[in-house]
Amino acid sequence: MKDGETMKRVKAACITQTLHFMLKEDYAHDYAVKMVQQEVQKYKEQLDRNKTKYKLLSEEVQDDGSVVIEIKKQYNTSPTGNYLD
Secondary structure, three states, X not given: OOOOOOOXXXXXXXXXXXXXXXXXXXXOHHHHHHHHXXXXXXXXXXXXXXXXXXXXXXXXXXXXXXXXXXXXXXXXXXXXXOOOO
């Protein structure tokens, strides 16, 4: 650290994301919808497995069967403060 510089630390951090789980065009529609549903579930399970703190803000099934989720989640391993309250 140079003279006159101060230290800074992350006290709390979260990231908000909007994720669109899209249908694969190579598959029959019903199968593609099922695959998307499984992928969304797998994503949530991965967050739990990694012990990532998160709050699902919304989950919407689109007309075509794809799914859009909005999620607020822990950034790296930073403390979340009261972002997820």
